[in-house]
Amino acid sequence: GNSVTQMEGPVTLSEEAFLTINCTYTATGYPSLFWYVQYPGEGLQLLLKATKADDKGSNKGFEATYRKETTSFHLEKGSVQVSDSAVYFCALSEAGGSYIPTFGRGTSLIVHP
Amino acid sequence: EPEVTQTPSHQVTQMGQEVILRCVPISNHLYFYWYRQILGQKVEFLVSFYNNEISEKSEIFDDQFSVERPDGSNFTLKIRSTKLEDSAMYFCASSENTALPGNTIYFGEGSWLTVV
Numbered sequence: 001g002n003s004v005t006q007m008e009g010p011v012t013l014s015e016e017a018f019l020t021i022n023c024t025y026t027a028t029g030y031p032s033l034f035w036y037v038q039y040p041g042e043g044l045q046l047l048l049k050a051t052k053a054d055d056k057g058s059n060k061g062f063e064a065t066y067r068k069e070t071t072s073f074h075l076e077k078g079s080v081q082v083s084d085s086a087v088y089f090c091a092l093s094e095a096g097g098s099y100i101p102t103f104g105r106g107t108s109l110i111v112h113p
Numbered sequence: 114e115p116e117v118t119q120t121p122s123h124q125v126t127q128m129g130q131e132v133i134l135r136c137v138p139i140s141n142h143l144y145f146y147w148y149r150q151i152l153g154q155k156v157e158f159l160v161s162f163y164n165n166e167i168s169e170k171s172e173i174f175d176d177q178f179s180v181e182r183p184d185g186s187n188f189t190l191k192i193r194s195t196k197l198e199d200s201a202m203y204f205c206a207s208s209e210n211t212a213l214p215g216n217t218i219y220f221g222e223g224s225w226l227t228v229v
Binding site for chain 2: 004032034036041042043044045046049051052089091093094095098099100101102103104105106
């Protein structure tokens with residue numbers, strides 16, 4: 001079946017540091033890949049997505065590239081801010097799963113001033 | 114911006130009691146979902162709902178669970194007789210459609226259920 005594996009958190013960084021949150025997936029077909037973010041006290045929000053291999057999703061300075069050869073979709077940001085502190089969820093969906101997203105555990109990011 | 118709203122934000126209930134979690138999906142959306150996240154674990158799919166019936170459900174969604182769209186705006190999750198292991202954050206979500214790659218679903222803030 002489909003699954004998503006994310007790196008364990010929390011990830012703790014200083015402001016302006018470089019961020020990578022690793023995500024790898026297992027899927028039977030050709031999934032679409034997503035990053036969702038949950039800020040404190042809020043629901044999950046779509047951050048970015050990519051629907052085919054080599055696509056790069058980007059939003060708010062974050063980006064992730066769909067790598068079919070390594071089955072990965074790592075999230076990166078060149079310079080994090082305190083306001084980026086949140087929980088980040090990697091997810092996939094595909095036709096075999098009726099395009100209903102399958103999520104990882106989430107990775108907590110804490111950014112210190 | 115339209116959003117999915119959920120109530121209550123937090124509920125504490127005794128084991129064996131019935132619980133109803135409520136959601137108002139985004140108004141022009143046709144597909145509705147419930148997910149849950151037990152503390153420290155994955156966000157798990159429970160059920161999807163379209164055209165007044167369940168379209169998909171996971172193994173977690175057993176006879177203790179039911180969903181309903183009692184009127185034109187609300188979407189509810191009922192747990193008939195709660196168990197300790199039902200303690201989790203329950204997320205409602207909705208989407209315009211589902212049968213497309215990259216289908217984006219929109220989540221509510223979650224209802225935190227604690228069973229004691």
